[in-house]
Amino acid sequence: MSGPRARVAVVSLCSTPRVGHLRNQLAALAANARAAGEAASRIVVWIGDDDAPALDADRTIGVRPGRHGLRLAAARNAGARAAADAGATLLVFLDADCVPGPDLLGRYRHAAAAQPGAVLSGPVTYLAPGVDVASAQALQRATAPHRARPNPPDGEIVRASDAQYELFWSLSFALTTETWRRSGGFCEEYEGYGGEDTDFGFSLRDRGIPLLWVGGAHAYHQHHATQSPPRQHLDDILRNAALFHERWGQWPMAGWLDAFAAEGLIAWGGASWRRTGRPATRG
Numbered sequence: 355m356s357g358p359r360a361r362v363a364v365v366s367l368c369s370t371p372r373v374g375h376l377r378n379q380l381a382a383l384a385a386n387a388r389a390a391g392e393a394a395s396r397i398v399v400w401i402g403d404d405d406a407p408a409l410d411a412d413r414t415i416g417v418r419p420g421r422h423g424l425r426l427a428a429a430r431n432a433g434a435r436a437a438a439d440a441g442a443t444l445l446v447f448l449d450a451d452c453v454p455g456p457d458l459l460g461r462y463r464h465a466a467a468a469q470p471g472a473v474l475s476g477p478v479t480y481l482a483p484g485v486d487v488a489s490a491q492a493l494q495r496a497t498a499p500h501r502a503r504p505n506p507p508d509g510e511i512v513r514a515s516d517a518q519y520e521l522f523w524s525l526s527f528a529l530t531t532e533t534w535r536r537s538g539g540f541c542e543e544y545e546g547y548g549g550e551d552t553d554f555g556f557s558l559r560d561r562g563i564p565l566l567w568v569g570g571a572h573a574y575h576q577h578h579a580t581q582s583p584p585r586q587h588l589d590d591i592l593r594n595a596a597l598f599h600e601r602w603g604q605w606p607m608a609g610w611l612d613a614f615a616a617e618g619l620i621a622w623g624g625a626s627w628r629r630t631g632r633p634a635t636r637g
Contacts, residue, residue, distance in 0.1 A: 364454075367430065379454070399429040401416075401417055403418055448526055458476060466529070471533055477567075478499060536563060548610075583614055
């Protein structure tokens with residue numbers, strides 16, 4: 355973006371189970387601003403069915419769950435609207451579990467200035483338990499970006515191939531407010547867990563919006579207990595996968611669907627996946 359310096363807003367979605375992680379993120383954003391002058395407004399979209407606690411954010415808005423669960427797509431859209439209405443020209447979306455590396459905002463600013471019509475995606479490292487997320491040195495030592503996605507050298511920007519749009523994820527990405535409007539936002543038909551990220555990536559490709567991998571824009575996903583495959587989200591994944599298939603003609607989340615099938619939790623019915631009735635075990 356040429357002209358005036360971008361006004362940055364960081365948009366994060368959160369509910370009660372992740373509020374501790376979010377507080378770490380908000381503190382890191384404040385510390386980075388003090389250290390590097392990369393100030394940004396911090397907008398939290400509270401997605402639970404309870405009221406948000408007091409948070410060190412510039413604004414907190416609420417998007418209640420829908421009939422089928424958390425409305426992640428609608429919440430991102432609401433956060434983007436709030437940021438744009440407040441005058442932001444660069445939107446940075448960070449998962450509540452993620453803390454920004456000290457150069458994340460600077461790298462996104464630089465990439466947006468060079469490619470204002472693109473969606474920008476930085477690498478994400480999944481942290482082991484016990485990493486001090488308040489220490490830039492500890493984060494640097496722990497840096498090991500997820501291998502399923504590109505990780506260009508620091509300062510380099512690489513354009514995604516058409517096939518790579520399905521790798522888009524919302525843990526950490528940025529785009530100008532104008533590009534957000536061109537993108538159409540996230541499809542709000544998705545509720546609960548899974549599918550809306552890949553749908554957004556496919557929509558970007560369909561609209562001819564470039565997706566760029568931004569080297570050095572590191573984010574760090576804080577550790578928490580999880581399941582693989584995510585059995586607790588089985589019904590959400592089946593419903594959202596069917597919606598994605600209806601919209602795009604292919605099945606997303608294939609690795610999870612295959613894993614559920616291998617465990618006997620779902621079966622192929624000739625045209626779609628269905629539950630077998632076997633209960634999903636924990637662990």
